Amino acid sequence: MNKPLVFIVEDDPQLSRIFTIALSELFDVEAITDGARALVRLHEVVPHLVLLDINLPGASGAQILHAIRADSRFEKTRVILATADSHQADELQDKADIVLLKPISIAQLHDLANRLK
Numbered sequence: 001m002n003k004p005l006v007f008i009v010e011d012d013p014q015l016s017r018i019f020t021i022a023l024s025e026l027f028d029v030e031a032i033t034d035g036a037r038a039l040v041r042l043h044e045v046v047p048h049l050v051l052l053d054i055n056l057p058g059a060s061g062a063q064i065l066h067a068i069r070a071d072s073r074f075e076k077t078r079v080i081l082a083t084a085d086s087h088q089a090d091e092l093q094d095k096a097d098i099v100l101l102k103p104i105s106i107a108q109l110h111d112l113a114n115r116l117k
Helices: 013-023 035-044 061-070 086-095 106-116
Strands: 005-009 028-032 049-053 078-083 098-101
Touching (some): 013 106, 028 035, 035 061, 061 078, 078 086, 078 106, 098 106
Parallel strands (some): 049 078, 078 098
C-alpha cells in the first residue's frame, strides 16, 4: 500500500534530513530545498502534506502557502509551517494547519504529522 506524499520544503540540508527521517515512516517523502522548485513541483503533484519553511531561496514560504491555499486542487492538502521567527508564525497562523517554531521536536513533528495523515 502506498503511503501519502509529503513535501519537505526546507533549505537547511541538516534540517531537511532530520525532517525526512522523522516523517519517512508515515509518508513518501520528497525533499525540496528551493521555494521556486517547490512551486514547480506543486504544479505537477498534489501532496497530502507540506512541511514548509518560511525563509527560502527562490520563493518564500508565505508565497508557497498562498499558492496552495488559492488553488482548489490543494483543498485536502495539509500544511505545517516551520519557522524560527515568531512574528512570521503569528502572521501566517490562520493560513496553516499547524505552525511550529524551530527548534522542532522530532517526536512532536512525527505525532502531529501522523494526526494529519
